[in-house]
Amino acid sequence: MKLKNKIAIVTGGNLGIGEAIAREFAREGAQLIILGRNIDRGTNVCNNLSSEFGVKAEFFQTDFNDSKAIIKTMEEITKKYTKIDILVNNAGIATSGTVETLDEEQWDEIFRVNVKAPYLISKYIIPVMRENGSGSIINIGSSAGLVGAWGLHAYSATKGAIIQLTKSMAAEYAKENIRVNALCPGATATPLMDNVDQEFIKMIPMQRMANPMEMAKGAVFLASSDSSYMTGSNLVIDGGFTAV
Ligand SMILES: NC(=O)c1ccc[n+]([C@@H]2O[C@H](COP(=O)([O-])OP(=O)(O)OC[C@H]3O[C@@H](n4cnc5c(N)ncnc54)[C@H](OP(=O)(O)O)[C@@H]3O)[C@@H](O)[C@H]2O)c1
Incomplete structure (x- = not known):
């Protein structure tokens, strides 16, 4: 294992x-x-993981749109867990609209959830990793952070931001044996993509969406010692979407 x-x-x-x-x-x-x-x-997923794989799993309810709530949760977690080896900043939202139709509050919300929350959570977890001598942080970006996205300008901007944040964090913490990498999924079959336009799928060289498990395999690679010399990198898993 x-x-x-x-x-x-x-x-x-x-x-x-x-x-x-x-x-x-x-x-x-x-x-x-x-x-x-x-x-x-959250509780169901934790119970299922425990019964299926025999591991401990705990859920903490937090709204990433609320910095105070994140801080409260991180204080609770870091008090309880003195060892944390891996952080995956995965939670995200995709709000559609053009620059004219998206309102300012929606713009602020997507940046709070997709960019500010990973920054704030990392702020609390890096000292725990330092104390333990190592760590792996994985920030979930998107193919939309590498190229633009019609109708998803704010989302695309948040994902571009997280890719750049990853590189700077990697440089800042490499000497302390804390690796920071991004994983950039392409279209993946999750509730986020429930209303995906089939014409969009035809633009993917592999002509299909990914299964979430195909992203998870990449995350295991970045979390484990298999990627021990990798930091500041961006693992793109997108069926060839950004290759052409
Ligand atoms: N699916 C794709 O095609 C695709 C492609 C590229 C990148 N991504 C990225 O991959 C990540 C996961 O996407 P997904 O497709 O799995 O999305 P999803 O099925 O919609 O799940 C989103 C997750 O984020 C959590 N979340 C959303 N808003 C939150 C908030 N305000 N506070 C706390 N948690 C919140 C949700 O939990 P709750 O519902 O409990 O809040 C849920 O667990 C995102 O960063 C997304 O941008 C997805």
């Missing part, structure tokens, strides 16, 4: 890509701390 005795935080681990990452981490022996808003889904 690649993550035996590791403790991992997965934000948004109660649904979609985050849930798949939590599952693959548990399969590899990791203990899970999952953050999200929906308690029922």
Whole structure:
């Protein structure tokens, strides 16, 4: 098992890509701390991981649109867990609209959830990783952070920001054995993509969406010692979308 005795935080681990990452981490022996808003889904996922893989898993309810709530949760987590090996900043929202139609509050909300929350959570977890001598942080970007996205300008801007944040954080913490990488999914079959336009799928060279598990396998690679010399990198898993 690649993550035996590791403790991992997965934000948004109660649904979609985050849930798949939590599952693959548990399969590899990791203990899970999952953050999200929906308690029922969070508790169910944790119970399922514990019964299926025999690992401990705990859910913390937090709204990433509220900095005070994040800080309260991070204080609670860092008091309880003195060892955290892996942080996956996965939770995210995609708000559509053009520059003219998206209102200012929607712009602020998407930046709070997709960019500010990963920054704030990292701020609390890096000292714990430093104390333990190592860590791996994985920020979930998007192919939309590498190229523009019609009708998703704010989302695309947040994902561009998280990719750049990853590179700077990697440089800042490399000497302390804390690696920071981004994983950039392309279109992946989750509730976020429920209303995807089939014409969009035809633009993907592989002509299909990914299964969330195909992202989770990449996250296991970035979390484990298999990627021990990798930091500041961007693992793109997008069926060839940004290759052409
Ligand atoms: N699916 C794709 O095609 C795709 C492609 C590229 C990148 N991504 C990225 O991959 C990540 C996961 O996406 P997904 O497709 O799995 O999305 P999803 O199925 O919609 O799940 C989103 C997750 O984020 C959590 N979340 C959303 N808003 C939150 C908030 N305000 N506070 C706390 N948690 C919140 C949700 O938990 P609650 O519901 O409990 O709040 C849920 O667990 C995102 O960063 C997304 O941008 C996805």
